[in-house]
Amino acid sequence: MSPSKPDNKVATLGKVPVGSSARVVSVNGNSRITKRLMEMGVIPGVSLKVVKTAPFGDPIEVKVRGYSLAMRKNEADSIEVSF
Amino acid sequence: MTFQEIIVGVIILLAGVYAGVVVWKKTRTFSPKSGCDADCGCGGIKDKTSVKI
C-alpha cells in the first residue's frame, strides 16, 4: 500500500487555497443548488482548480471541466474535496 | 368657437383620453399573449450567466 501524500487533505471547497487543484469527494446536501451543481458537472471524481476570489473574499471562481464557475463560499461548503 | 379652436379642443381631449387609457391598461393583469410593456419593450439585459436553480 503506497503511503498517502502528506498534503492529501479533505476539506470543503471554500478552504482550498487559491491556485490549487482539488478532486471532488462528495457533494453534500439535497437542495436544488447542489443538484444544479452536479448537473453542471461537479460530481465525485471530477477535478477542479480554484482560480481566484472576488474582492472581499466571496464569491470564488473555480475551473471545472474546462469552464469557469463562480459560487459563494456558502455554496462551496457543500462540496467536499481532497487536495 | 372658431374652427381652429375646435380642432385644438379635440386634440387635447384625445391626448387626455389616450394618456388615461395607457395608465389604466398597465394596471390590469397583462394579456396572456405577451409580457411585454408597450413603453419599454420586452426583455432588458439578457441573463445569460446566472444559473437558474
Place this chain on the structure above:
Amino acid sequence: MKPNGYKSQLTIALAGNPNAGKTTLFNSLTGLKQKVANYPGVTVERKHGAWKLENGHANLIDLPGLYSLDATSLDEQIARDVITGTQAGVPKPDAVIAVVDATNLERNLYLVTQLFEFDVPVVIALTMIDAFEKQKHEIDITKLSELLKAPVVAVNAKTGRGKRELIDNLSSVIERGPVVPFETNGHVDDGANAKIFARYNFISDIVQQTVKHNDRERHRFSDKIDRVLTHKFFGLLILVSILLLVFQAIFSWASLPMDLLDKGFGALGDLVKAELPHGVLADLIADGVIAGVGGVMVFLPQILLLFLFISILEDTGYLARAAFLLDKLMSRVGLHGKAFLPLMSSFACAIPGIMATRTIESRRDRFATILIAPLMSCSARLPVYTLMIAAFFAGQTVFGFLSLGAVLMLAMYSLGICVAIIVAFILKRTLLKAPPPPFVMELPPYRLPNVRTVFQNMLTRAWLFVKRAGTVILAISIILWALTYFPRQVPDPVAPGQNAEQAAAEQPSANPSDQIQHSFAGMLGHGIEPVIRPLGFDWKIGVALIASFAAREVLVSTLSIIYNVGDDDSASGKGGDASPTLISAIRDAKHDDGTPAWTPLTAVTLMVFFVLAMQCMSTVAVVRRETNSWRWTLFMIGYMTGLAWIAAFVTYQGGKLLGFV
C-alpha cells in the same frame, strides 16, 4: 411523410446551454424573420422564426438557454413542455438541434444526453469550432457522431459553414426516427444522483475517445484578461473606470448631433409659427408638440450611445464579471444573486427589470428587488441629467482631463446604487426578512461582440425611445401645453395714444410670464411651491416636477414649453430671430425679483431629486401589477418621494451653507 422527408411545415427546436452560440445560430438561420414574445402568463421568453429551406420554411423555435431538462426551474419546465409537444400553442418539434459549445464539451453534452430520452430526433450543431481549433485541440467529429448515434455538424454562424449539412442531416434523422445511445434506467441505488453520475460517466468516456486537448493552451486568452479585470484589488477600480469612460463617451460624442437636432427642432418651430396663420392651432403645434416632443427627441443620440455600450458590455461577457465583483456587496445587503440582472436591466428601463424578478422564487426577495429597481437610474433620466450638466457644467474638467459632466453622471448613477443598497439592507432586516439565497454563475469566456447583435439591440431600444416620444410624451406635452395656455389672460390694456388695432398688432397675447403664472399649470406650480422652496425650486420647476411624474423625460418637455410659451420675441435679445435653446432659457431664467431661477446648485439638487424620486406612471402601474398590492406600491412611491425630498433638501441647504450658489 413525403419521400424527400419534408412535411408541409417542419417544426424544429433549438436547445443548448446559455452562451453556447445558440442565439447567434438562430439569428443566422432566420435572418430578421423572428418574433419575440412571452409564453402565456410567464416571463419565459418565447422566440421563434422562419428558417428558409429548399421547399418552403421550417418553424424554428429558440428554447431558453438550459443546463438541464430536469424541470426544476420554470425555463426547464417550459422547454420540456415544448419538446414533448404539451406546451399550448406550440406544435411538437419534428427534431431538435442541440447546440454544443466545442470549448465546453462535457457540460454541454449533459443536456444532449437528456434530449435523447425525449423520443425526438436530435442533430448536434457544434459551435465555437474556430476557437477550439485555435487553441490547438483536436476533435474526431465522425467518431463522436458514431458514439452518440446522432449526426454532429460543425457550424460557424458567421461564415455559414455547416448550414447545408444541418439541413441534410435533419431530414435524415427525421426519417430515421429517434435513437437512444445509452440507458440510465438501469441504475437503482441512489435515485436521481445516480442518473447524473451515469450521464457524466458516459460523456467522459466519449470525450476521452474523441478529443485530444492541448494542455498548454488551456491558459486561455480569456483567463489572462480576467486576471486583470477581476483582480482582487484592481477589479473594482477598473469597473469604475470603464463606467467613467462610457459616460464620458456618451457625453462628448453625442453633443454635436444633439446640438444639430436642437437647432433643427427650433427652426421647425419657427417655421410653423411663420407659415401657419396666427392662432391657437399654430401655438399648439409649435409650442406644445414641437417643443415638447422635440425637446425629448434631441436626446436620441445619447440614447443610441447608451444602448450601444450596454449591448457591447453585455455581448463581451463583461457584465458577468461585474456581477462577480459586486456579488459580495449585494449579498451583504441580502440581495439575491438573481437580482443582479433585473437591477442591471433597470438601468435601461425599470419595467423589464421588474418583470424579470419573476425568476426569484422567494416573495420577499422578489419584493425587495422590485422596490429598489427604480433607483437604478433608467434611461429616461438621462435627458434630465444631460440638460442640467450641459446648462451649468459644460466644458469643465476634473484633474485636467475628465469632463466634469461625466463625473457628475457617474455620481448620480452611483447615488442611486448606494441608496438602493442601503434601502435593500434595511428592508431585508425589517419588513422583508428572509434567509440569504444561493448564487451560482457561469463566467463565460470573453467574446468579441457580435456586430449584428449589438446593432440590433441598440436600434430596437432606440426605436422604443422614439415611439415613446411620439405617443405617451406627445400626449402629455399636449395636455401640458393646454394647462399653460388656459385660461387665457387678458392682454395689457390699450396704452394712451394707441388705438385698439395697433395694440392688438403689437401684443396679440398677454405678457408670456403673466400667461403662465395664471394658467392652470401655474396654479398647480404655485400650489406646491411652498413644499419645494426649501429645495431651491421655483413654481415653474414645480410644474415640471408634477408633469414628470408621468414620465421623467417630460421634465425637459415641460421646461421647453414653459420657457417657450407665447415667446414671439426672443428672450436672448438677438432681435427675435431664432428661438432660444432650452439651455440658454434656463440659464437666463429669473425669479420675479430678478435673481436667477437656476444656479449650478439648483441643477445638482434637481438631479439628486430625480435620482431618487418615483416618477413614472408606467412603473407604478407595473409594480402594482407585479406585487398585486396597492399597499406595497404606495409604500414605494412614498419612501422614494420622501427620500428624494430629503436628499434634495440636504443637497440644496447643505450646498448653500458650504458657500456654493
